[in-house]
Amino acid sequence: MPELPEVETVRRGLERHVVGRRIRRVEIGRERTVRRTSPEAVIHGLTGTVIEAANRRGKYLLLPLDSGDELMIHLRMSGQVLVAEEGAPRPPHTHVVAHLDAGVDGGRHELWFVDPRTFGEVVVFDPERAAEQVPDVHALGLDPIVDDLSLRALRGILRTRARLLKPLLLDQHVIAGIGNIYADEILHAARLRPDRISNDLSLTSERRLHGAIHDVLRAAIDAGGSTLVDAQYVDLFGDGGSYQDEHRVYGRAGERCSTCGVGWIRRMVSAQRSTHFCPRCQR
């Protein structure tokens, strides 16, 4: 569910409300959430530490601790990170609870990791051994926002091999953070079909794709991300984003294209994912 703009929104909330706080106590309600290590490793790794920063790389949240370790959180399909008052009733599927010390306002809070589908993960790792302990994080490609993906870098990526654009945009080893919604929205904004071949684009098309990646992700971050009807994605305080109102193709199969006003949005399957595009705008 959450892609770069949603994870970035959560990151900003953590930066503002959680960084600088000490974790007093940790509860693990479901072992699967901490399966990469163990409940003991996460409890021991977090208890008594201060969260020093809130970083993001692709869809991964990375929170350095004053112990020298780092907390990694991945939301996968249905994970949520929420801040609540101490003792507040917990929603179903609350798998990890971190009790924080009092903030500047003296309020006591809990940090919750909630995740119905249990694909999400919470890990404490040693950043010096990231390659072994979190190989997926270590293998991440360029983050369009954090690394300020340049046109030159993107052209290198596109021309190195012949790849379908949709699977290429979804490949976290190449570009980190774009998921199914934003891949479709980016390709529509770039006026390129999802099944175009990456090393067969004109310079004009490459420029459009570069511009679209930045424009769509920036606008989505500014809107606080996309919250679909099931409201699975919400920010730290349970509020949804509004970028779903700006979607031009995602989830709009059968509707007339709002950009050209002529084409009809089609749905196909690419990279085993539901893929939406306007056959008239996108070529």
Add this chain to the structure above:
DNA sequence: AAACAAACCTGTGCGC
């Protein structure tokens, strides 16, 4: 090397 297929889970919406 890249694309495909299946797997990991739970919840929801739809057709019958």
Add this chain to the structure above:
DNA sequence: TGCGCACAGGTTTGTT
């Protein structure tokens, strides 16, 4: 109303 199926924002692993 109830049942069964399809489908969902992600990533990994194994197979073509």
